[in-house]
Amino acid sequence: MHILIITLVLLLLLFGPHLWVQAILKRHNRPRDDFPGTGGEFAVHLVRQLQLQGVQVEETSDQGDHYDPGNKTVRLTPDKLNGKSLTAITVAAHEVGHALQDKLGYSPLRWRTRLTTLAHFAQQLGNGLIILAPIVTGLTRAPSSAVMMLAAGFASFGSAALIHLITLPVEWDASFRRALPLLEEGHYLSDQDQKKARQILTAAALTYVAGSLASLLNLWRWLRLIRR
Secondary structure, eight states: OHHHHHHHHHHHHHHHHHHHHHHHHTTTOOOOTSSSHHHHHHHHHHHHHTTTTTTTTEOOOOSSSSSTTTTTEEOOHHHHHHHOOHHHHHHHHHHHHHHHHHHHHHHHHHHHHHHHHHHHHHHHHHHHHHHHHHHHHHHHHHHHHHHHHHHHHHHHHHHHHHHHHHHEEEEEHHIIIIIHHHHHHOOOSHHHHHHHHHHHHHHHHHHHHHHHHHHHHHHHHHHHHHOO
16 A cells, blocks of 8 residues: 555656646647747847847757757747747746856856766667676676676666756756746736746746656666666
8 A cells, every 4th residue: 555655656746747837838828919029039039138149049849948058049849939928938038048047157057068968878878788788698697797787777877867956956047047037127027927937937847856856766776776
């Protein structure tokens, strides 16, 4: 009974925030005739207002809304780029918040950018080693080689957990220290919409919390596997 309760709680923590954020984004994604421009146009406006030299705004369809520090590009999905909705405006402000972090030399953003490249390589290497572990053990008859490969796989999952942990303050800062003040100080939204924008950003932040929990659970699972 206790195991069932723990499992349900874990599932709620892992999948609940994602389902909630999708519901929140969809609720506020309705077109608004009272908005003077689209999310993409608003992003361009903020880039100019903040004098973010060299920052471009482009459409993306396969990677989701994000800011690319390497190319200094704010990328928005079509519904955000071309949509006149509260979700589009809020997400655009959030991604420009990352561009502002980049301009100001926000250290956690730089760490995340560097570690993301290393983590991707480590994960690919770890996955390969995990697949090869039983083959090498069978050929060499040495269990220690499998342990070493599992340790390498554990390190790759550890890098993913580290990325998620660093991502949390980066996303929180872009939302609540950059985007929300920009929206408030510029009087772009009414008081009611400002509260809804905070709700959107809070819901989105919880998805990163869930992602961190998932990575830590995965890391714990591999740690138990190695210790056996």
